Amino acid sequence: MSREHRRRAANTFNRPPFAVRLASHIVVYTVAATMLIPFLWMVLTSLKTSGEANTPPSLSNLLPATPQWSNYATAWNVGGHVSLLDFYINSFMVAAITTVLAVAHNALAGFAFSKMRFRGKAPLFWATLLTMMLPAQVFFIFAYVLCSWIGYIDNIQALVVPFLASGFGVFYMRQAVTAVPDDLIDAGRVDGMHSFDIFWTIVRPIVWPGITALAIFTFMNSWNSFFWPLLVVDSMKMKTLPLAVADLASAAYFTDYPTTMAAATLLVLPLVILFFFMQRAFTQGIAMTGLKE
Amino acid sequence: MTRPDPESRRNPPGAHLGAGGSAYAFLFFPMAILTVFVLAPTIIGLGLSFFEWKGGPLWTGAGGWNLPTFVGLQHYRSLLSDPDIRHGLINTIAFVVGSVPISVLVAFVLAVAVNSPWFRGKALVRTLLFMPTIVSIVAVGFVWRWVLNDSAGILNWFLSLLGYNDPPNWLADGYWPLFWIVVVQIWRQIGFCLVLYLAALQAVSPSLYEAAAIDGATRLGSVRHITWPMVAPMTAFLMVTGVISALQVFDLVFIMTGENETRYTTVLNLEIFREFSYGSFGYAAAIGVLIFVITIAATALQLAAFGTRHPKAAGRAAK
Numbered sequence: 001m002s003r004e005h006r007r008r009a010a011n012t013f014n015r016p017p018f019a020v021r022l023a024s025h026i027v028v029y030t031v032a033a034t035m036l037i038p039f040l041w042m043v044l045t046s047l048k049t050s051g052e053a054n055t056p057p058s059l060s061n062l063l064p065a066t067p068q069w070s071n072y073a074t075a076w077n078v079g080g081h082v083s084l085l086d087f088y089i090n091s092f093m094v095a096a097i098t099t100v101l102a103v104a105h106n107a108l109a110g111f112a113f114s115k116m117r118f119r120g121k122a123p124l125f126w127a128t129l130l131t132m133m134l135p136a137q138v139f140f141i142f143a144y145v146l147c148s149w150i151g152y153i154d155n156i157q158a159l160v161v162p163f164l165a166s167g168f169g170v171f172y173m174r175q176a177v178t179a180v181p182d183d184l185i186d187a188g189r190v191d192g193m194h195s196f197d198i199f200w201t202i203v204r205p206i207v208w209p210g211i212t213a214l215a216i217f218t219f220m221n222s223w224n225s226f227f228w229p230l231l232v233v234d235s236m237k238m239k240t241l242p243l244a245v246a247d248l249a250s251a252a253y254f255t256d257y258p259t260t261m262a263a264a265t266l267l268v269l270p271l272v273i274l275f276f277f278m279q280r281a282f283t284q285g286i287a288m289t290g291l292k293e
Numbered sequence: 294m295t296r297p298d299p300e301s302r303r304n305p306p307g308a309h310l311g312a313g314g315s316a317y318a319f320l321f322f323p324m325a326i327l328t329v330f331v332l333a334p335t336i337i338g339l340g341l342s343f344f345e346w347k348g349g350p351l352w353t354g355a356g357g358w359n360l361p362t363f364v365g366l367q368h369y370r371s372l373l374s375d376p377d378i379r380h381g382l383i384n385t386i387a388f389v390v391g392s393v394p395i396s397v398l399v400a401f402v403l404a405v406a407v408n409s410p411w412f413r414g415k416a417l418v419r420t421l422l423f424m425p426t427i428v429s430i431v432a433v434g435f436v437w438r439w440v441l442n443d444s445a446g447i448l449n450w451f452l453s454l455l456g457y458n459d460p461p462n463w464l465a466d467g468y469w470p471l472f473w474i475v476v477v478q479i480w481r482q483i484g485f486c487l488v489l490y491l492a493a494l495q496a497v498s499p500s501l502y503e504a505a506a507i508d509g510a511t512r513l514g515s516v517r518h519i520t521w522p523m524v525a526p527m528t529a530f531l532m533v534t535g536v537i538s539a540l541q542v543f544d545l546v547f548i549m550t551g552e553n554e555t556r557y558t559t560v561l562n563l564e565i566f567r568e569f570s571y572g573s574f575g576y577a578a579a580i581g582v583l584i585f586v587i588t589i590a591a592t593a594l595q596l597a598a599f600g601t602r603h604p605k606a607a608g609r610a611a612k
Contacts, residue, residue, distance in 0.1 A: 015411055016512055024406040025413065031403060032421040035484065039424065041447050042436045057450040105326070108319040118316040124324060131331045135588060137541065137565055137581035141341060141574050142334035145348045162330040165323035195315045224429040226544045231569075242431040246548065249435045257439060264432040271427050276420075282427070283419060283488050 039268075046071055046261035053257040068258065075248065075262040082236060084244065084266060091241040094159045095222040103215050105165045107207070110173025111199050115185055125174075131167035136227075144231055158232040159240065163222065169214055176210035177203055212281045216274070223271060241267055342368055342579040347572040361575070368579035378580065380556040381564045384471055385584075388542055388560060389591075391475040392482065393535040397528060399479070400486030405516055407487070408494045419491065422484035430481075434548025437477050438464060464549070470558045474549050478539070486531050493527035494520070529599035536591050540584055 015021075045053050047067040055061055076084045112118070113125050143162060144153075152158035180203050188198040204211070229240050239247070245267045249260040275282055344361035353359050372378050403422075407415050425433060440447050441463040449460050463469050497520060505515045521528075543562040550558045561584050568577040 021411055024409070028403055028406050028412075028418055029414075031399075031483070032418050034480070035421045035424055037447070038433075038436045038440050041440055042432075045439060054445050056445055057447055105323045109323040112316040112319040116316040116319075118314075121316075124320065127332065128324075128327065131327045134331055134335045135541070135581060135585040137562060137584045138338040138578060139331055139334035140338075141569060141578050141581070142337040143330050144569075145574070146329070146334065148348065149350065162326065165326040167327060167331070170323055195319075220427060224431075226429070226431060226547075227566075242429050245429075245435075246431045249431075250551065257442075257445070260435055261439065264435050268428040268432045271429070272424070275424070275427050279420060283423065 042261045042264055046258055046265050048258050050256055050258060071258045071262040072266070074256075075259045075266060084241070084263070086237065087239055087241045087244040088270075090156075090239065091223055094156060094240060095219050097156075098160050098163050098222045099215050099218045101160075101164050102166065102169060102218050103211060106169030106214065107173045107177075107204075107211060108199065109165065109170045110175075111177050111203055113170065113174045114177040115180070115182070115203075116195065128167050128170050132171065140228065140231070147232055153232050154234045154238050156238070159222075159229055162228075163218075166218075169218070172214055173207070173210065176207040180206050209281070212278075216278060216281055219274075220271060338578050339582060341575050342582050344575045346574045348574050364575065368576045371576065372579055372583060377556070377559060377564055378561070378583075381559045381561040381580075382583075384558060385540060385542065385560045385562075387471065388475055388478070388546075389536055389539040391472075392478040393532060393539050396479045396482035397486050397531045397535060400483050400490055400531075401521070401524070401528070403483070404487050404490035404494060405520060408491055419484075419488060422487050424484065425481045426485045430544040431548055433477065433481065434545055437473065438549060438551070441473055464551075468557050470550055470555075474546055474558070477549065478542070478545060482535065486535075489527055489531060490524060493524040497523045525599070529595070532599070533592055533595050536595065537588055540588050540591070 044063065047069070048064040048071075049068055052061060052064060109128075113121065113128075147153055147158045147162075152161065184202050184206075185198055188202050193201070224242065225240075226242050226246075229243055233239055233243060245263045248263050341361065343363060343365060345364050346361035347359075349359055351359055403418075406412060407418055443449070443462045443464070446463075448463070452458075452460055461467075461469050463473055501519050501523070502515055505519055510518070541562055542560050543566065546554065546558060546560050546563055547566075554560075554563050561580055565577045565580045565584075568574075568580065
C-alpha cells in the first residue's frame with residue numbers, strides 16, 4: 001500500500017468533527033502548558049528581588065520590575081570561597097568520565113555477548129541480566145562499605161567507578177549489535193582483522209545511534225544522580241551540582257527564593273540545552289529502549 | 294534465502310572471534326564492576342539483614358575486631374512492629390497506586406490525540422511534555438515547593454482567581470504534601486510514557502482501523518477495541534517498570550519535604566536512608582529486603598494480570 005493511500009485511509013476514519021479536534025488540542029496544550037508553567041515561574045522568580053518574590057502574585061507583579069541578573073551572581077558565588085563553577089566542574093568531570101568509559105565497556109561487552117563465542121557465555125549473560133533486577137536498596141549498603149574500605153569515600157572514584165558498567169547498558173548494546181549482519185563480521189574475519197578492529201571499524205559505525213542514545217542516558221543519569229552522591233560525598237569541595245544546589249536551596253529557602261530559583265535554573269540549564277540539541281537522539285533512544293534508569 | 298555454504302557451517306559466525314581470549318578481555322571490566330558493586334553487595338546485603346553492624350573497617354587495630362553480630366530474625370520482627378515502617382509502607386503504596394496508573398492512562402489518552410493525523414504540533418508537544426523527565430529532581434522539587442508556597446506561590450494565586458481563597462498549607466497540612474508529591478510524580482512521568490506510547494502507536498497497522506471503519510465502528514470504539522489492546526504490551530511494560538521505580542521513591546520526597554519527613558510523608562526508602570545514617574546497617578538492609586519482596590510480588594501480580602488479559606483483548610480486537 002502506498003504511503004499516500006495509507007494516510008488517506010487513516011484520515012477517512014480519523015478525522016472527527018471540528019469541535020472534537022478543537023477540544024483535543026485544548027486538552028493536550030493545557031497539559032503541555034502545565035509542564036512549562038513551573039519552569040517559567042522558576043525563571044521569573046529568579047529575576048525578581050526578594051521583596052517582589054515574597055509579595056503574593058498578581059497580574060501587575062508577575063514580571064520583575066527590573067530583571068535582577070545579580071541573583072545569578074549571588075547563587076554562583078554562594079559558597080564563599082567555592083563557587084558553583086567548582087560544582088559544575090565536579091559534575092561535569094564525573095558525568096563525562098562515567099559516560100565515556102561506561103559506554104565503551106558496555107558496547108564491548110554487548111559486542112562480545114552478541115557476536116563472539118566463548119566458554120561461560122550463557123551464565124555470564126544471565127548474571128548481567130540479573131544485575132538489572134537487583135534492588136539498589138539492598139546492594140547500596142555494602143557497596144558503600146566497600147567504597148569506605150578502599151578509600152573511595154569523598155573521592156571522585158566513588159561517583160564514577162561503580163557506574164562504569166551497567167546490566168542495562170550491556171543488554172542494550174547487545175541488542176543493538178545483534179542487528180549487525182553476521183556477513184559483515186565474517187568479511188572482517190576473512191580479512192584477518194582482530195576482534196577489536198572488527199568492533200571499531202565495522203560494528204561501531206552501524207550501532208552509532210544506539211551508542212549515542214546510551215551515552216545521553218548515562219550522562220543524564222550521572223548528572224542528575226542524587227541518592228548515591230548524598231551518601232559518599234562528605235566535603236564541600238567534592239559535592240556535585242545537585243547536592244550543592246540542594247544545600248544552597250535548603251539554607252536560603254526561607255529567606256531568599258530568587259537565589260534558590262537562580263540556582264535551580266543553573267542546575268537544569270545544561271541538560272535542557274543538551275536536550276534541545278539532541279532531541280531526536282533523546283526521544284528515539286527512549287523509544288528504542290523503553291527504559292530510563 | 295541461500296543455503297548455508299559448507300565453509301560457514303564448519304566455521305560458524307563469530308567462531309574465530311573468541312580465539313585468543315579477546316571476549317574475556319572485553320568482558321573483564323564490565324563483569325568485574327557488576328560483580329564487585331552489584332552482585333556481591335546484594336548477596337552480602339541480604340545476609341546483613343540478619344546481623345547488627347555499623348560498618349567501618351573489620352579490623353580496627355587496637356580496638357580489635359569489628360564484626361557483624363548475628364541477630365537472626367530480630368530485624369524482621371522489628372519491622373512488623375515499627376510504626377515508622379508502617380507509615381512508610383502505607384505512604385509508599387499510596388504513592389505507587391496514586392501515581393503510576395494515572396500517568397500511564399493520561400499518557401495513553403494524550404498519545405492517541407497527538408498521534409492523530411489531524412493533530413497540529415506533535416513535535417512541540419512531545420518536547421514540552423518530555424522536559425520534566427530530563428531535569429534534575431532536586432530542581433523539580435524546589436520549583437514545585439515554590440509553586441505551592443503558602444503566601445507567594447502561583448498555585449494559590451490561580452485558586453484565588455477561581456474564587457478559592459482559603460487553601461490548606463499544601464506543604465505542611467496532613468496528607469497534602471504526599472498528595473502533591475504524587476501529582477509531581479505524575480507530572481514527571483507523563484512525558485516519558487507519552488514518548489513510549491507514540492512509538493508503540495506507530496506500529497499499529499492502519500488497515501485495522503480501515504477494517505473497523507468499514508464495519509461501522511465508532512471512533513471511540515476503535516480506540517477501545519483496537520488501539521488499547523494493540524498497545525497493551527507497552528501498557529504492561531510501563532506499569533511494571535513504573536511500579537518498580539515508584540517503589541524506590543526517595544529524591545522527590547526528600548526534597549519536597551525539605552528533608553523533614555513526617556509520618557504523613559515518609560516512605561520506605563527514606564526509612565532506609567535514616568537507619569543507614571544512624572549506622573543501623575542491618576536494619577536498613579532488612580527494610581531493603583522488604584522493598585525487594587514487595588517489588589517481586591507486585592511485578593509477579595501484574596505480569597499475571599496482564600498476561601491473562603492480553604489474548605482476550607487481542608481476540609476482541611480481531612473480531
